[in-house]
Amino acid sequence: MTTEAASTSSVAAVNPPVRRLADWPAADLRDLATEHGTPLYVVDLDRVRENAVRLRQAFLDAEISYAVKANAIGSVLETIADAGLGAECASAGEVVRALEAGFDRVRYTAVNPPARDLDRVVDLAADHEVAITIGASDTLDRLAERGWTGELFVRVNPGVGAGHHEKVRTGTDPKFGVPDERAAAVVSEAAERGFDVRGLHAHAGSGILNDDDLDSHRALVARMGELVSEVADAGVVLDTVNVGGGFGVPYRESESPLDLDSLAAATHEALDSVDGSDDRDPALGIEPGRYLVADAGVLVTRANTVKSTPETTIVGVDCGMTDLLRPALYDAHHAIRLLAPDAAERGTVSTTVVGPVCESADALARDRELPAPARDDLLAVGNAGAYGYEMASTYNSRPRPAVIALDDGESRVCVHRETIDDLTRLEVDR
Numbered sequence: 001m002t003t004e005a006a007s008t009s010s011v012a013a014v015n016p017p018v019r020r021l022a023d024w025p026a027a028d029l030r031d032l033a034t035e036h037g038t039p040l041y042v043v044d045l046d047r048v049r050e051n052a053v054r055l056r057q058a059f060l061d062a063e064i065s066y067a068v069k070a071n072a073i074g075s076v077l078e079t080i081a082d083a084g085l086g087a088e089c090a091s092a093g094e095v096v097r098a099l100e101a102g103f104d105r106v107r108y109t110a111v112n113p114p115a116r117d118l119d120r121v122v123d124l125a126a127d128h129e130v131a132i133t134i135g136a137s138d139t140l141d142r143l144a145e146r147g148w149t150g151e152l153f154v155r156v157n158p159g160v161g162a163g164h165h166e167k168v169r170t171g172t173d174p175k176f177g178v179p180d181e182r183a184a185a186v187v188s189e190a191a192e193r194g195f196d197v198r199g200l201h202a203h204a205g206s207g208i209l210n211d212d213d214l215d216s217h218r219a220l221v222a223r224m225g226e227l228v229s230e231v232a233d234a235g236v237v238l239d240t241v242n243v244g245g246g247f248g249v250p251y252r253e254s255e256s257p258l259d260l261d262s263l264a265a266a267t268h269e270a271l272d273s274v275d276g277s278d279d280r281d282p283a284l285g286i287e288p289g290r291y292l293v294a295d296a297g298v299l300v301t302r303a304n305t306v307k308s309t310p311e312t313t314i315v316g317v318d319c320g321m322t323d324l325l326r327p328a329l330y331d332a333h334h335a336i337r338l339l340a341p342d343a344a345e346r347g348t349v350s351t352t353v354v355g356p357v358c359e360s361a362d363a364l365a366r367d368r369e370l371p372a373p374a375r376d377d378l379l380a381v382g383n384a385g386a387y388g389y390e391m392a393s394t395y396n397s398r399p400r401p402a403v404i405a406l407d408d409g410e411s412r413v414c415v416h417r418e419t420i421d422d423l424t425r426l427e428v429d430r
């Protein structure tokens with residue numbers, strides 16, 4: 001083995017491209033559940049760091065912004081800010097949280113931005129490095145009315161979608177971005193009105209993993225390259241093309257992790273294939289969310305009800321769609337593991353894992369082969385670090401779970417468990 005091969009393989013061993021649910025130490029999760037109760041989110045900040053390093057190594061010269069919407073917990077944001085990444089934010093709230101966590105470069109992607117959000121972001125942009133991405137020329141007017149003509153990106157609707165579910169394929173949804181054929185005109189208009197136009201932006205969707213989605217990603221990047229040339233023909237030189245996020249992670253055992261190096265090479269190739277001249281050679285920007293945090297998180301839950309039916313064994317657990325919405329909203333698959341010490345000795349049964357919420361959609365998994373569960377068993381749900389706690393709600397007056405951070409071998413509470421009193425805190429006394 002050459003020295004280079006040896007060092008590459010040792011990096012892979014230290015920082016594997018995927019962390020499966022089976023790789024989490026069951027005894028540690030059981031201890032945390034005993035100490036802090038369930039349902040319980042656990043987020044491993046060391047794994048977040050590994051994901052950031054792997055991404056940075058593959059996209060060496062790209063501007064990488066973490067999509068805060070995937071997980072906006074302060075400890076997670078601080079970890080990613082410390083890793084040197086920027087932040088991509090979808091609201092004023094995310095911008096505030098990102099700046100508080102120490103990000104020194106923030107991109108605000110304004111999707112039909114409420115006036116309150118624009119006011120707050122424009123205010124913050126006076127003292128911080130905040131660029132604003134617009135998806136409609138109305139937003140230009142509204143920024144100009146607020147006296148802001150700073151760093152601007154124009155989001156294009158590329159007409160190319162990708163992702164794990166139709167509800168996350170934003171690239172073909174006209175809600176997002178300026179129509180492709182209007183993009184060059186909007187860029188020119190913004191430049192004429194004195195905005196500091198920095199680049200173009202597009203996002204195909206979330207959960208890019210299979211070959212079709214990778215093809216769509218390449219098509220989107222190539223289209224962005226063409227647009228850079230069209231804009232340059234109109235006299236506006238752009239310094240960055242942000243091709244969005246969406247890098248997927250394997251949720252099923254059968255799925256393989258993304259080959260980041262090939263993805264980076266294909267992205268650069270698609271961007272460079274259009275025109276290599278210097279004024280048309282913008283830097284690459286990416287804004288992944290899920291990739292950084294998904295496999296850094298698990299959700300631990302306890303079974304309270306086990307009921308045999310002719311079709312399946314129903315296992316009622318103490319977390320539901322209020323804690324992890326993805327299965328109900330997207331029919332998303334999340335690995336589930338029985339954490340009982342004797343799990344390997346139990347025979348398997350077809351199991352449907354359901355929560356306490358009064359909705360039929362409240363199932364974490366249907367007809368899944370699992371070691372026969374018993375009341376009081378603990379179960380772990382995998383890849384819960386992205387769009388898990390972040391999409392949690394208090395529907396059915398269910399307080400949100402606590403979150404434990406694992407950091408350099410230590411564990412600490414990073415979000416307290418919500419209480420029933422918290423749920424009525426904002427109500428006015430009658």
Ligand SMILES: Cc1ncc(COP(=O)(O)O)c(C=O)c1O
Binds near residue numbers: 168244245
């Ligand atoms: C504009 C934009 N950027 C980045 C992301 C992050 O996506 P992901 O978490 O799939 O990387 C999203 C979500 O789909 C998005 O809408």
Ligand SMILES: N[C@@H](CCCC[NH3+])C(=O)O
Binds near residue numbers: 168170206207326387
């Ligand atoms: N919330 C989605 C992804 C983000 C969509 C944002 N555009 C999911 O859980 O898969």
